[in-house]
Amino acid sequence: MSGNTLADDIGADLVLLNGKIATIDPSDSTVEAVAVRNGRILKTGASDEIRRFAGSKTRVMDLNGKTVLPGFIDSHEHCIRRGMQGDYVNCGSPPMETIDDIVKALAEKVASKPEGEWVQGTRFDETKLSDNRWPTRYDLDRASDKHPIYLGRAGGHNAVANGLALELAGITKDTPQPPGANIGKDDQGEPTGRLDERAAMNMVRGLIPTPSDEESIEIMVENWPRIEEQLLSWGLTTIHEAHIKAPAATAYQELLSAGKLRLRVGLMLDGMAPYEGYATSDLSRQGLRTGFGWGDKLYVVGVKIGVDGAMGSLTASLTQPYANDPENFGINRVTQEELTEEMVRLHRAGNRACIHAIGDDAIDITLNAIDEALKSKDWKDHRHRIEHAGYVRDDQLERMKRLEVAVSASIGFCHPIGDSHIDALGEERLSGYYPMRSFKDHGIVAAGNSDGFGRNWALTGIYSCVTRKSSTGRLLDAEQGISVMDAIRVYTMNAAYLERKENEKGSIEPGKMADFVVLDRDILTVDPEEILETKVLKTIIGGEVVYERS
Ligand SMILES: [Zn+2]
Numbered sequence: 001m002s003g004n005t006l007a008d009d010i011g012a013d014l015v016l017l018n019g020k021i022a023t024i025d026p027s028d029s030t031v032e033a034v035a036v037r038n039g040r041i042l043k044t045g046a047s048d049e050i051r052r053f054a055g056s057k058t059r060v061m062d063l064n065g066k067t068v069l070p071g072f073i074d075s076h077e078h079c080i081r082r083g084m085q086g087d088y089v090n091c092g093s094p095p096m097e098t099i100d101d102i103v104k105a106l107a108e109k110v111a112s113k114p115e116g117e118w119v120q121g122t123r124f125d126e127t128k129l130s131d132n133r134w135p136t137r138y139d140l141d142r143a144s145d146k147h148p149i150y151l152g153r154a155g156g157h158n159a160v161a162n163g164l165a166l167e168l169a170g171i172t173k174d175t176p177q178p179p180g181a182n183i184g185k186d187d188q189g190e191p192t193g194r195l196d197e198r199a200a201m202n203m204v205r206g207l208i209p210t211p212s213d214e215e216s217i218e219i220m221v222e223n224w225p226r227i228e229e230q231l232l233s234w235g236l237t238t239i240h241e242a243h244i245k246a247p248a249a250t251a252y253q254e255l256l257s258a259g260k261l262r263l264r265v266g267l268m269l270d271g272m273a274p275y276e277g278y279a280t281s282d283l284s285r286q287g288l289r290t291g292f293g294w295g296d297k298l299y300v301v302g303v304k305i306g307v308d309g310a311m312g313s314l315t316a317s318l319t320q321p322y323a324n325d326p327e328n329f330g331i332n333r334v335t336q337e338e339l340t341e342e343m344v345r346l347h348r349a350g351n352r353a354c355i356h357a358i359g360d361d362a363i364d365i366t367l368n369a370i371d372e373a374l375k376s377k378d379w380k381d382h383r384h385r386i387e388h389a390g391y392v393r394d395d396q397l398e399r400m401k402r403l404e405v406a407v408s409a410s411i412g413f414c415h416p417i418g419d420s421h422i423d424a425l426g427e428e429r430l431s432g433y434y435p436m437r438s439f440k441d442h443g444i445v446a447a448g449n450s451d452g453f454g455r456n457w458a459l460t461g462i463y464s465c466v467t468r469k470s471s472t473g474r475l476l477d478a479e480q481g482i483s484v485m486d487a488i489r490v491y492t493m494n495a496a497y498l499e500r501k502e503n504e505k506g507s508i509e510p511g512k513m514a515d516f517v518v519l520d521r522d523i524l525t526v527d528p529e530e531i532l533e534t535k536v537l538k539t540i541i542g543g544e545v546v547y548e549r550s
Pocket of ligand 1: 076077078242451
């Protein structure tokens with residue numbers, strides 16, 4: 001019997017040899033080689049052993065000692081909707097350094113549009129601007145007072161409108177504050193242009209002509225390959241898409257049926273406040289339960305609902321005020337009663353809740369709601385999730401564990417926007433800032449995400465888990481740092497657990513999906529500072545090489 005007979009019988013499609021493959025199995029074992037067949041891992045082991053699975057049709061990849069990890073899973077992003085932002089002016093930093101830079105960029109777009117047409121900017125972040133303040137309507141009026149301008153802030157919870165946009169929306173000093181939102185006003189009560197949270201933002205945003213659902217689907221399908229290519233180049237093999245509305249869900253299904261979806265995508269359906277119950281009641285009316293899907297490329301992980309705003313813009317709700325704004329406790333978009341009602345409805349219908357809660361006050365409200373839901377119906381191993389969990393008090397950790405809540409932690413914020421969070425929380429509260437060490441110590445399963453901030457999401461998140469350093473080198477409580485191995489687990493196994501696929505993905509073990517990343521250096525042994533510079537050489541999904549660094 002020759003080796004060929006075995007190989008032809010077993011018929012591996014792909015073998016990786018001579019690598020350092022960190023399997024992320026329960027005993028942190030490392031192997032040299034892995035064989036793949038039909039998109040699944042056939043066997044792992046020593047190179048000599050695995051080489052025997054290579055037949056005449058097998059692709060053999062010599063890793064030359066390179067490090068391989070399970071494919072990265074980012075558990076909270078908003079990717080496909082980036083395809084809709086083609087006509088928007090990117091006002092993020094970099095490249096913007098000052099408010100003048102933003103005004104100039106908007107003015108360029110203004111010059112390309114007839115008077116009266118809307119101009120939209122996105123992703124500004126005042127904490128990154130040297131002006132040290134928010135842009136106002138008066139700044140934007142310098143770009144144009146003949147075009148309505150709407151400038152969205154990074155994070156999606158705030159915006160600034162120019163004078164004409166406010167006028168069209170009928171926002172004056174007499175406009176009452178909408179519930180769960182805030183219209184910024186100066187000492188004289190004049191609107192400053194600032195709008196916090198959906199109810200205020202929609203007063204202006206609602207006036208902007210939007211493409212029809214059909215046009216949106218077309219635009220998203222067309223722009224997806226460019227977005228996906230970037231995600232694959234960052235080693236992502238699965239993303240959880242938060243807050244998906246019908247056009248995006250349709251676009252993903254079109255991509256899937258056209259064979260154009262390479263990434264695996266878990267959807268959180270849109271159930272955001274104000275809760276009209278449509279996501280939940282529709283799903284339960286149709287008897288659909290979390291976990292249904294369209295195969296292992298596109299499926300539903302839960303329903304996204306939410307409580308508060310964002311920390312950088314000081315709208316996450318805290319029980320003690322912001323360190324840099326002592327009167328401000330943040331914003332809750334919903335009451336306890338509303339959240340509990342929706343949470344109970346979701347839980348009873350058998351659908352996982354993915355609840356946006358950043359501040360400790362929002363987390364209290366969330367845990368109260370989950371507590372009530374668990375009393376209303378027995379559901380073992382529900383894996384309801386808190387999305388973000390930006391500031392967690394010690395006493396909340398016990399309660400999270402008791403209620404078996406899992407966390408999609410935005411630890412990926414630490415590097416790109418950690419500085420603004422230090423200012424917002426103050427030094428004393430940093431031990432509860434995305435407390436990865438405490439989550440682990442309490443047995444709370446925490447995955448990671450970047451929610452759109454920064455770049456190279458998973459590796460930046462792993463760097464943040466380990467070093468807890470902001471982009472300017474400030475520490476966000478180093479005591480909460482975890483080992484590189486545990487940090488990798490955050491972006492692999494723990495994230496797989498959050499989608500209840502820990503038996504399918506998240507580690508390199510026989511039977512699991514063949515999703516891998518090949519790195520240009522061994523992040524388990526290099527100086528942790530180097531993790532940030534680490535490049536993905538190859539990304540493999542279901543045994544297919546979907547990205548190769550040139
Ligand atoms: Zn989000």
